[in-house]
Amino acid sequence: MSSNSTFFRVSRRALLSTFAALSALPTVLALAQNAAADDQPAQGDPLPSWNDTETKKAIVAFVDRVTKQSGPDFVPEDERIATFDNDGTLWAEQPMYSQLLFALDRVKVLAPQHPEWKTKEPFASLLRGDVRGALAGGEKSLMPIVAATHSGMNSVEFNQIVRDWVATAKHPVTKRLYTEMVYQPMLELVAYLRTNGFKNFIVSGGGIDFIRPWTERVYGIPPENVVGSSGKVKFEMPDSEPVLMRLPEIDFIDDGPGKPVGINEHIGRRPIAAFGNSDGDLQMLQWTKGAGGVRFALLVHHTDGEREWAYDRKSSVGRLDKALDAAQANGWTVVDMKSDWKSIFPFGNK
Amino acid sequence: MSSNSTFFRVSRRALLSTFAALSALPTVLALAQNAAADDQPAQGDPLPSWNDTETKKAIVAFVDRVTKQSGPDFVPEDERIATFDNDGTLWAEQPMYSQLLFALDRVKVLAPQHPEWKTKEPFASLLRGDVRGALAGGEKSLMPIVAATHSGMNSVEFNQIVRDWVATAKHPVTKRLYTEMVYQPMLELVAYLRTNGFKNFIVSGGGIDFIRPWTERVYGIPPENVVGSSGKVKFEMPDSEPVLMRLPEIDFIDDGPGKPVGINEHIGRRPIAAFGNSDGDLQMLQWTKGAGGVRFALLVHHTDGEREWAYDRKSSVGRLDKALDAAQANGWTVVDMKSDWKSIFPFGNK
Numbered sequence: 001m002s003s004n005s006t007f008f009r010v011s012r013r014a015l016l017s018t019f020a021a022l023s024a025l026p027t028v029l030a031l032a033q034n035a036a037a038d039d040q041p042a043q044g045d046p047l048p049s050w051n052d053t054e055t056k057k058a059i060v061a062f063v064d065r066v067t068k069q070s071g072p073d074f075v076p077e078d079e080r081i082a083t084f085d086n087d088g089t090l091w092a093e094q095p096m097y098s099q100l101l102f103a104l105d106r107v108k109v110l111a112p113q114h115p116e117w118k119t120k121e122p123f124a125s126l127l128r129g130d131v132r133g134a135l136a137g138g139e140k141s142l143m144p145i146v147a148a149t150h151s152g153m154n155s156v157e158f159n160q161i162v163r164d165w166v167a168t169a170k171h172p173v174t175k176r177l178y179t180e181m182v183y184q185p186m187l188e189l190v191a192y193l194r195t196n197g198f199k200n201f202i203v204s205g206g207g208i209d210f211i212r213p214w215t216e217r218v219y220g221i222p223p224e225n226v227v228g229s230s231g232k233v234k235f236e237m238p239d240s241e242p243v244l245m246r247l248p249e250i251d252f253i254d255d256g257p258g259k260p261v262g263i264n265e266h267i268g269r270r271p272i273a274a275f276g277n278s279d280g281d282l283q284m285l286q287w288t289k290g291a292g293g294v295r296f297a298l299l300v301h302h303t304d305g306e307r308e309w310a311y312d313r314k315s316s317v318g319r320l321d322k323a324l325d326a327a328q329a330n331g332w333t334v335v336d337m338k339s340d341w342k343s344i345f346p347f348g349n350k
Numbered sequence: 351m352s353s354n355s356t357f358f359r360v361s362r363r364a365l366l367s368t369f370a371a372l373s374a375l376p377t378v379l380a381l382a383q384n385a386a387a388d389d390q391p392a393q394g395d396p397l398p399s400w401n402d403t404e405t406k407k408a409i410v411a412f413v414d415r416v417t418k419q420s421g422p423d424f425v426p427e428d429e430r431i432a433t434f435d436n437d438g439t440l441w442a443e444q445p446m447y448s449q450l451l452f453a454l455d456r457v458k459v460l461a462p463q464h465p466e467w468k469t470k471e472p473f474a475s476l477l478r479g480d481v482r483g484a485l486a487g488g489e490k491s492l493m494p495i496v497a498a499t500h501s502g503m504n505s506v507e508f509n510q511i512v513r514d515w516v517a518t519a520k521h522p523v524t525k526r527l528y529t530e531m532v533y534q535p536m537l538e539l540v541a542y543l544r545t546n547g548f549k550n551f552i553v554s555g556g557g558i559d560f561i562r563p564w565t566e567r568v569y570g571i572p573p574e575n576v577v578g579s580s581g582k583v584k585f586e587m588p589d590s591e592p593v594l595m596r597l598p599e600i601d602f603i604d605d606g607p608g609k610p611v612g613i614n615e616h617i618g619r620r621p622i623a624a625f626g627n628s629d630g631d632l633q634m635l636q637w638t639k640g641a642g643g644v645r646f647a648l649l650v651h652h653t654d655g656e657r658e659w660a661y662d663r664k665s666s667v668g669r670l671d672k673a674l675d676a677a678q679a680n681g682w683t684v685v686d687m688k689s690d691w692k693s694i695f696p697f698g699n700k
Binding site: 078081155199208209212216222223224225226230233234235237241242244251257258260261264265266267268269283286287290 | 583615618636637640
């Protein structure tokens with residue numbers, strides 16, 4: 001990926017802003033059913049895709065401690081809040097964030113309505129197929145793309161646009177649907193926690209409305225349990241029909257130090273377990289562990305270049321550097337994908 | 351109340367901003383238990399404090415329609431979202447919003463640490479007991495009070511401040527705890543909907559962190575199901591101890607056209623039932639009814655000056671004017687407190 005770093009450095013932070021929604025997948029995926037079939041008590045091994053390493057033992061030991069009613073570390077069900085990052089933690093984020101691909105696809109779809117884009121950057125480069133050139137200006141290049149693709153329509157319309165996209169969009173490397181690019185061990189972990197009375201939330205740097213429509217089917221996490229970045233919206237009633245218009249303005253960036261803020265605003269409780277994979281998750285894990293009591297912080301370390309992608313300290317997508325240092329200094333749990341995960345994706349490996 | 355109108359006009363809108371938190375009441379109130387004891391199916395009449403009028407029949411008919419699995423109007427449990435305004439809908443808002451009283455009480459508590467307040471408005475008037483004078487400047491007077499009482503501490507500290515206040519603060523007229531000033535018929539309605547698979551949310555113009563700590567005990571609505579106005583907070587780690595510092599800046603006003611925006615941001619689904627009592631709830635009810643399908647919109651009309659307070663079109667607190675017109679024009683359900691409610695408060699009447 002290194003030769004692409006300029007290209008991909010165009011940033012999370014800039015992309016993390018307007019956005020909204022990809023819900024009911026027309027095809028119910030087998031993996032969605034796996035995740036949704038969660039309400040029975042676990043029979044046998046609840047984490048079959050995890051190798052029997054220290055990582056798995058740490059997860060099970062934590063859950064046992066906080067759910068043992070007579071134990072000193074018991075946490076009532078209401079307070080069993082678990083928060084999960086999405087990109088790189090629950091599904092693949094390489095070679096680039098799915099939401100960026102969504103935005104680029106939308107520019108192509110919208111181009112016929114915007115003849116002026118033929119000579120206007122960053123659209124002109126993009127439409128010539130020069131994605132790297134189009135995004136070379138970083139946030140300044142990306143913001144017009146985000147504005148053009150994530151605002152100007154109402155919330156219901158955007159929801160449908162995202163649903164339509166996610167129903168067919170394929171991962172550029174594996175050619176699988178994005179909703180198949182989820183980590184089987186994490187699906188099992190989400191279900192395992194739910195079975196043990198946890199309330200699972202997604203806390204993503206991605207757009208809240210881009211994620212919500214498909215999380216219930218894919219992860220068994222309902223829309224109201226999704227926290228993410230958002231753009232401003234405005235209530236209007238043209239012709240007595242109420243709509244929420246999406247404005248080309250950032251409202252909230254749910255990344256890095258924004259994650260504890262988003263958690264506080266949306267959930268109003270402090271998580272007892274948090275799961276991430278990059279520096280954007282550092283403060284969420286600090287906030288979770290900082291509460292005292294038995295708390296669990298886990299980082300997914302992408303160490304498997306064969307079956308998935310190997311990247312950490314120098315990656316422009318999903319950089320894991322400071323958070324890895326913090327994990328080592330504080331004894332947080334770090335998943336070594338290569339040795340801890342028996343399988344990666346529901347369909348196998350990359 | 352009319353002679354007080356200047357005083358009380360100092361605004362919802364201005365107060366609706368910083369804030370945070372009043373949770374575990376030391377004394378578990380009987381009414382909390384009523385609201386919490388909801389998971390059994392209703393036995394006999396689930397709404398015993400409602401007279402057998404058209405209003406009650408409309409509520410029951412709506413619930414029957416959307417929960418009848420074989421019926422044409424069936425709504426799956428996941429989508430049974432109900433949103434409730436708080437002040438004036440679930441608990442009393444006269445003679446002034448509880449959060450305003452909280453702020454005034456805090457000024458008195460903090461005064462010894464602020465000798466400069468003796469000569470600085472609006473604090474000087476307030477400390478002399480001239481509340482009306484202190485607030486005569488409207489938002490300009492109120493904002494320094496809100497900033498002084500709702501920011502400058504971290505989220506955990508504010509939570510404790512609110513808990514302490516709500517544990518002892520008494521309603522100025524009835525001398526009851528604020529958490530007793532809840533409407534018994536509405537407690538029954540909240541529980542009735544929950545029993546029927548609804549997810550209940552509070553969507554309040556009040557501060558989200560001022561409401562969250564006590565809603566689970568009082569209404570059986572957990573903190574993550576509370577939407578409200580909020581101030582900005584900032585993640586910091588002084589001395590390796592993570593905190594969320596409360597800043598003296600408004601982040602979001604969850605009132606009027608802000609309510610559908612807050613619902614969209616926090617819940618990500620459109621309610622199928624919404625309950626309010628003032629013009630601040632108009633857009634929430636429009637947004638709910640505007641979705642098509644069988645939807646329920648209800649306004650509590652304060653018509654009982656004997657047992658509670660009688661006010662509507664000209665009140666500065668909880669004004670019900672445009673929303674009442676909309677209800678009449680659109681056939682929304684309007685509670686006539688005087689004739690529809692058998693009893694008002696769990697302890698009886700005002």
